[in-house]
Amino acid sequence: MATNADADAHLDAREVEGAPFDDIVAALDELGGEDTLVLVNSFEPEPLYDVLEERGFAYEAEQIGPDEWKVYITHV
Template sequence: MSATTARLDVRESDDPPFERINDALTDLGPDDRLTLVNGFEPEPLYDVLERRGFRYETTRVADDEWHVEIERA
């Protein structure tokens, strides 16, 4: 099975995005990657990612756009 990269943009979400992010993480295969697009740096998410065995790299693309590349550690 080949690796995939999913993209989840939560900037326009009316509800807190944690459930959508959690679902996307649960669906990640061992070699898959998730690109999370957010309007701010999602610092509270980092501890959750580490506890669940993910590594991440965050890039500030614009004042109101952050990309977090997430994969299994």
């Protein structure tokens, strides 16, 4: 699994006002071919997984605490 040290970009969805989907998509659009985005969320963002797969991304999710998930996202 990737780590924070491997991350080229970081987005904490808990700090985004409103729905974070547009911010997530913008971060994905800026991600280079070998880059890793770490998405932090207060819950496992399962609805996002289909979108990631459709856009050609792989992901690994890890629960850090009761209200903290990290999803490591890379290009396939």
